[in-house]
Every structure is written in structure tokens, then in C-alpha cells.
Amino acid sequence: MTARPANAHQARLLQLLRDGGPNSRAQLGDQVDLSRSKLAVEVDRLLETGLVVADGLAASRGGRRSHNIRLNPGLRFLGVDIGATSIDVAVTNAELEILGHINQPMDVREGPVAVFEQVLSMAAKLRASGLAEGFDGAGIGVPGPVRFPEGVPVAPPIMPGWDGFPVREALSQELGCPVMVDNDVNLMALGEQHAGVARTVHDFLVVKIGTGIGCGIVVGGDVYRGTTGSAGDIGHIQAVPDGRPCACGNRGCLEAHFSGAALARDATEAAQQGRSAELAGRLEANGGLSAADVAAAAAAGDATALELIREGGRSTGQVIAGLVSFFNPGLVVIGGGVTGLGHNLLAAIRTQVYRQSLPLATGNLPIVLGELGPTAGVIGAARLISDHLFSPA
Numbered sequence: 001m002t003a004r005p006a007n008a009h010q011a012r013l014l015q016l017l018r019d020g021g022p023n024s025r026a027q028l029g030d031q032v033d034l035s036r037s038k039l040a041v042e043v044d045r046l047l048e049t050g051l052v053v054a055d056g057l058a059a060s061r062g063g064r065r066s067h068n069i070r071l072n073p074g075l076r077f078l079g080v081d082i083g084a085t086s087i088d089v090a091v092t093n094a095e096l097e098i099l100g101h102i103n104q105p106m107d108v109r110e111g112p113v114a115v116f117e118q119v120l121s122m123a124a125k126l127r128a129s130g131l132a133e134g135f136d137g138a139g140i141g142v143p144g145p146v147r148f149p150e151g152v153p154v155a156p157p158i159m160p161g162w163d164g165f166p167v168r169e170a171l172s173q174e175l176g177c178p179v180m181v182d183n184d185v186n187l188m189a190l191g192e193q194h195a196g197v198a199r200t201v202h203d204f205l206v207v208k209i210g211t212g213i214g215c216g217i218v219v220g221g222d223v224y225r226g227t228t229g230s231a232g233d234i235g236h237i238q239a240v241p242d243g244r245p246c247a248c249g250n251r252g253c254l255e256a257h258f259s260g261a262a263l264a265r266d267a268t269e270a271a272q273q274g275r276s277a278e279l280a281g282r283l284e285a286n287g288g289l290s291a292a293d294v295a296a297a298a299a300a301g302d303a304t305a306l307e308l309i310r311e312g313g314r315s316t317g318q319v320i321a322g323l324v325s326f327f328n329p330g331l332v333v334i335g336g337g338v339t340g341l342g343h344n345l346l347a348a349i350r351t352q353v354y355r356q357s358l359p360l361a362t363g364n365l366p367i368v369l370g371e372l373g374p375t376a377g378v379i380g381a382a383r384l385i386s387d388h389l390f391s392p393a
Contacts, residue, residue: 003049004393009034009042014051014071014390018095019194022055022070043069051075071095076131077385078138078175080119081184081377083337084108084158084211084260087115089122090378091131096194096386098375100131108143111161112170120174135177137389139381140167141184143212148229151181157236157247158212180384184208185232186223187380188335188370189216194383196371201331205323206370207234208336209316209345211260215323234323235259239315254319258312260291260338266308267294276304295340309341313348320349320367321356328361335370342369 005011012032017023029039046052047069055068071094081088085108090101102122106115119140126132144156151168153159172179189206192198198206198218206216213235217224225231235255236248243252244262256262267289271279278297283289297305320332332353334346350367370376 003051005051005390006045007042007392009038010046011391013042013046015387017052017069017071018386018390021095022068024068028069075136076134077382078123078126078132078135078177079378079381079385080123080138080140081187081374081381082106082108082115082119082140082142083184083377084143087118087122088374088378089119089126090375090382091126091135092379092382094386096379096382098379100126100129101375101378102126103374108159108162112165112167116171116174119171123175135175137178137180137385138171138175139187139384140171140179140181141187141377141381142167142181143184143210143214145230145233146181146183148182148225151179154229178385178389180388182223182225182381182384183214183216183229183232184377185214185216186225187216187378187384188376189218189223189333189380190383191372191376191378191380192333192335192370193218193221195379196376197333197368198331203327203329204331204333205320205327205329206333206335207316207320209259209334209338210336213255213259213316213336217327234319237319237322239319254315258315260336263291263294263308263312263338264289267297267305270304270308276302278302279305291338292340295342298341298344306344309344310348313345314352316345317349317352318356321353324353324357324361324365329365332365332367333370334367335373335376339369 005014016031025043051072052069053072055070075094077092079090079092086103087106088103091099106118142153144159145154147154152164152166153162155163167181168179185208188208192206198204202221204218208214215232215234217232236253238252239254239257240252244256245251246253246256267279270276271283278300282293294305294308298309346369354362
């Protein structure tokens with residue numbers, strides 16, 4: 001895709017077609033502040049660029065029937081969500097519908113060269129399946145702070161070897177298309193906003209609990225990244241004074257006390273100390289424990305596993321309560337791999353937030369699990385690059 005919208009009106013029309021699907025000129029006219037003649041001019045210019053195509057006649061609204069238009073069905077976006085222990089890669093159309101999706105395990109600590117070899121291999125596999133001849137743009141999420149304008153990770157605690165790596169530039173050259181890079185939880189927020197539980201909310205938080213913990217902040221419908229791109233790094237808010245050492249070099253961070261890695265550590269400790277026969281049995285059988293093992297033990301009624309989940313939920317809820325009091329969001333979404341812990345975790349977080357924050361902030365505040373699971377990040381990545389490409393050059 002070489003064309004870009006020439007002005008804000010064209011950009012708005014492209015975003016309406018992306019978010020709402022094919023539509024008639026008349027219905028688009030109801031949603032934009034343009035005269036009928038000006039709307040016709042802008043739509044015709046978009047048709048000339050090839051970004052949109054005619055899509056038959058619309059249903060009659062009385063009088064002469066309007067023509068439907070839609071985004072070019074040949075446009076393809078690549079969404080890449082790099083986690084601490086796995087990679088998700090998906091191809092979407094211009095309306096951000098997933099056409100193909102691959103997930104593979106990968107340790108982000110192996111470094112950017114190895115990780116991107118894997119990403120490119122997965123993208124090539126999707127392309128070879130006939131889903132795309134090439135990509136018009138790609139969005140990439142990484143599990144650490146990103147200097148957003150340059151698309152560069154900055155001192156990410158769980159990503160050794162990634163500091164300053166030119167992700168956007170390197171992948172743009174390899175893929176032959178524009179690339180945008182962001183923190184993975186910001187992309188999860190964009191995904192839930194586009195196609196998930198946050199579709200109708202303009203001010204909300206998405207808390208991702210995985211190997212680490214982060215928070216996507218959406219204000220007035222837009223992701224808030226802060227001055228340098230590090231907004232939402234709540235995993236390094238102190239939850240326990242003089243607590244456990246954290247990978248960031250401080251002590252007592254939320255991430256050090258409750259995350260996928262912290263939960264696996266605490267569960268292993270409990271099993272080795274004989275506090276849980278269920279966890280001990282799983283440790284012996286598997287040689288290690290994960291958050292999924294804790295979830296399974298809790299489902300089997302293991303009291304120690306349940307207490308680990310509740311304790312983590314209380315710590316997380318304590319930090320979220322502070323965010324709620326400060327930001328007053330309309331929704332809090334909990335996502336990430338640790339959400340396999342389900343409603344035991346959610347109940348502990350809710351209890352802490354509702355108890356600690358003021359009633360005015362929590363009176364009508366839903367705290368819910370995300371709807372999209374592992375696809376939130378790749379949809380958000382496609383949304384990120386489409387926001388870029390569907391804005392005036």
C-alpha cells in the first residue's frame with residue numbers, strides 16, 4: 001500500500017469503514033461533518049487511490065439508492081505479539097478480521113535476532129498459505145518499555161539484549177512495508193477496544209498479568225503512552241516495602257510478588273516445603289510448575305494454591321485501587337496468561353479495589369476479564385499500523 005489519506009476527512013472515512021465494515025455513502029454522511037457534495041469528492045478521491053472500492057448498491061432509504069463502499073479487500077496487515085515465552089503472528093484484512101493466526105513458544109531472552117528470525121519464519125508460513133502475497137503494514141508488540149516515535153525498546157527488564165535495538169527499522173526492511181512498534185499491553189488495550197470488552201468505553205485500563213505486569217491506559221479513546229513511552233509500567237510500583245528483589249533492581253515491586261514467574265516461584269516453594277500435596281505431585285510429574293499448574297490445583301480445591309492466587313490478587317488489587325482513585329476509569333480489564341486463574345483472581349482483585357477506592361470511583365466500575373485472550377495483542381498490532389496508515393501522511 002503506497003497511498004495514504006490526503007486529509008483528516010479521508011482518514012475519518014477510512015477509520016469508519018475499518019471499524020464498521022462496508023457502508024453506504026449516505027450512512028457515512030450521517031457520521032461525518034461534510035456536505036453531500038464534499039463527501040462525494042472525498043469518497044471519489046479515496047476510490048482513485050485504491051484504498052476503498054465500490055461494493056454494490058445499498059438498501060433503499062427512500063428515493064435514489066446510494067452506493068456501498070468498503071476498504072480494499074486485498075489489503076493485508078501483519079500483527080505480531082511478542083511475549084516473554086511465546087510469539088503470536090496473525091494476518092488480518094483491512095477491517096482487522098483475523099485471516100490466519102500462528103502461536104509458537106519462544107523465549108524473548110534469546111535476543112532480538114533469534115526472535116525476529118522466528119517472527120519472519122512465521123510470517124512467511126502465513127504468506128505461503130495463500131493468505132497474503134505481501135503485507136501493507138505490520139504492527140509489533142514487545143513485552144517492555146518502548147520509545148514509541150522511534151520504535152525502540154528501552155532498558156526492558158525481562159528482555160536482555162534488546163535495549164536500543166531498532167525493531168521498527170529492522171523489520172521494515174525485512175518485510176518491505178511500514179512497521180509500528182509498541183508495548184504489548186498497549187496493543188492488548190487496542191485489541192479489546194476494537195473487538196473486545198472495551199468497544200463502547202472511552203476511558204479504561206487494561207492490566208496484563210503474564211510473565212510481567214503492565215497496564216494499558218486509554219484516555220478519550222486514545223492510548224496514553226506518556227512523555228517517553230513508559231506510561232503504565234505498573235509492575236514496578238512498590239507493592240511490598242522492602243520486599244522481594246525485582247529484575248529492575250528495586251525491591252518489593254508488584255511484578256516481583258505476583259506475575260507468572262513469581263507465582264511459579266512461590267508455588268514451587270510451597271511444594272518443596274510440603275505445604276501442598278497437589279502442587280508437589282505436579283512438580284514431581286512435570287519437573288517444574290507454572291501458573292497453569294496453580295490454576296489446576298486451585299480448581300481441584302487445593303487450599304495453598306487458592307491462597308497464592310488470592311494473595312496475588314490482593315497485591316494487584318492494591319495497585320489497581322490506586323490507579324482507579326487517580327484515573328477514575330470507566331472499565332478495568334484484566335488480561336494476560338495468568339488470567340487462566342480465572343474468577344478466583346478476579347474476585348480477589350475486585351474485593352481489594354472496591355474496599356480501598358472511594359465509592360464515587362467504584363460505584364459503577366466493572367472489573368472484568370478480557371474477551372479476546374491471545375488474539376487481543378495481534379488485533380491491537382493490526383489496529384496500531386492501520387491507525388498509522390489511515391492517517392494523513
